[in-house]
Amino acid sequence: MNLFNFNNIGLRNKLLIIYIVSVFIPITLTHIAFYEITSNNVRAQKMNDISLSLKQISNDFRTAIDDAVEISSKLYTEYELYNFLETKYESSIDFIHAYYNYYSRIYKEVPLFSTVRSLNLYTNNDTVIYAGGVNKIDTLVKESHWYKDSESIRSSYPVLTRRIGESGKLDTFSLIREMDYFTTKDSTQKILELQFDIGIMDRIFHNVTFPGDIYLLDEKETIEYSTNPKVNWSEGNIQYDTITFSKDMLVFEVPFNVPYLNNWKVVGVAQEKVLLEEVQGSRNFILYFALINLVFPSLFIVYITSSLHVRLLRILKHMRKVEDQNFELIKGVNYQDEIGELTQAFNRMASKIKRLINEVYKADIQKKDLELQRKQAQLSALQSQINPHFLFNVLETIRMRSILKNEEETAKIIHNMAKMLRKSFIWGKDWVSVDEEIYLIKCFLEIQYYRFDDKMQYHIDVDPEARKCIIPNMSLIPFVENASIHGIEPIKGNGMINISIKRDGDTLICQITDNGQGMEKEEFEQLMRSIEQVENIGEHVGIKNVYYRLKLHYSNHFDFKVKSVEGEGTTVKIVLPFQK
DSSP: OOOOOGGGSOHHHHHHHHHIIIIIHHHHHHHHHHHHHHHHHHHHHHHHHHHHHHHHHHHHHHHHHHHHHHHHHHHHTOHHHHHHHHOOOSSHHHHHHHIIIIIHHHHHHGGGSTTEEEEEEEEOOTTSOOOTTEEEOOHHHHTSHHHHHHTTTTTTSOEEEEEOOTTSSSOEEEEEEEOOSOTTSOSSOEEEEEEEOTTHHHHHHHHSOOSSEEEEEOTTOBEEEESOTTOOGGGSOOBGGGSOOOTTEEEEEEEOOSGGGTTOEEEEEEEHHHHTHHHHHHHHHHHHHHHHHHHHHHHHHHHHHHHHHHHHHHHHHHHHHHHTTOOOOOOSOOOSSHHHHHHHHHHHHHHHHHHHIIIIIHHHHHHHHHHHHHHHHHHHHHHHTSOTHHHHHHHHHHHHHHHHTTOHHHHHHHHHHHHHHHHHHOOOOSEEEHHHHHHHHHHHHHHHHHHHGGGEEEEEEEOGGGTTOEEETTSSHHHHHHIIIIIITTSSSOEEEEEEEEEETTEEEEEEEEOSOOOOHHHHHHHHHHHTOTTOOOSOHHHHHHHHHHHHHHTTSOEEEEEEETTTEEEEEEEEEOOO
16 A cells, blocks of 8 residues: 655645645635725614614604604593583584683694604594584494494504595504593593694605615514505505515514504514625725735746756756667756756766767667668569569460460450559559559459440540549559459349549549449448548458548548448548649
8 A cells, every 4th residue: 555655746746745735725724814804894774774674763753752742641541631522512513612622722732743744533423513523433433443443442542544535445544542530421432633744754754765665563573664665555454474575585673662562563574685785896905905915926936946946847847868778968057056067967977877878888789780781672573573564474475375366355354454553562652543543443343344244334435624634543453343242242143333433613523333232231330430430441441441541641631431331332532632
């Protein structure tokens, strides 16, 4: 088991580790901690500010209600008011005199409080005139929202409730109180209503900036008022728990602990991202500051370490060249540090080794090299004794004798065979013209026609413009050979090979088609897969050889397609760049 050793790490990685441990990690952790502390402090301060804003709203609301409660308390203990509402008036004139003597004075005191708009008295005394703020407690009143809402508790303390306003909605707030302080004046039911100013709620709840929505809830958590425009609080009883909030919402609550607002509360809902708006602005500053702390030390470290790393790599590069007997000296300024001394020592060593090799071993190597060349020459001379021209001379002798015996067809076939053999043995050049390639193909097809007679038919169509185009040597004949041997020979009937070479703009289109037996689907798919396996020639040597030579000469600037159907034949189409 190999134990970890710091000395096995490359110099570049060592410097990188030093940078990460000594610079990157400390600076990054410092800025992360600074950002977290700043975020928490700002968040706490922002939450405190929002809480204070909500408390300010609740205090303003409480003050407005207290003004109304103060008026109601004064009137609640006013004996003359009870006497005014309890008296059985014999005529309307008597009531009018009583109204102007007492009630008008009280009615004038109400405007002294800006939050209260009007004073209404309700009674079931049939002898009073119901006008000028005096109203009858009839069936319509008893069915109203404010009457039912305050019925159970208005006899104990004032009740804040809503009533239908001028808009026809429950958007007007009133303070309701049962007039039952004097037990001797209880022959009729008497109710006091102090109606608040219409815009008082808007002024209270919108006067202080709150970054969210505010809800005024009663003891049943019914929404009595809301700054959320999506909540139609004036339409009726809407429960607070029916409203859906996103998970990032923060909820602030300020309850009221006075009897007439028992269990009422003001609820503020704000998104958490609002709390961090100031942090978002400072985050960029922290990020830029962190980048500056990272970039400048990093550049300085890179500048310093490059003096070490680059020069050490240069020494290592030249030492590897020594393994290949390349004793190139390290050029450049000779610095006075340790790496500079190492460079000078390497140059001295390389010079001595190079001089030693030239003086001691070079002569011996040259002597052995000359001996090897001499033996190679002897071997070449021996091989040259077996000359392919011997075979060509024999074929020429057979052809001449066939001519003398008037066997001209046999002589022609032998002549074509000699040409093909000469072409195979002597590969003079890599490129040939289309005419030269077609000439060799005709020689092959003439031989095949001689062998199979009418069974082997062929047709060659060459565009005159394409005849002088150059193509890789023997790039078409392997496909003609496959069409003849593997396509036409196995079938029972006559076969036909069509060869078409045409120019199409800047391309040369070569197509070889036969009506032979074709290939089975699996055999065809295996052929197409094997063409891409350059390292393994295997079967189909001729086709692969042509494909690899085309790829060598044209790279990817050619098109090679093969189509074969069992029982119908095979078509090979090659599209090459047109070159004269």
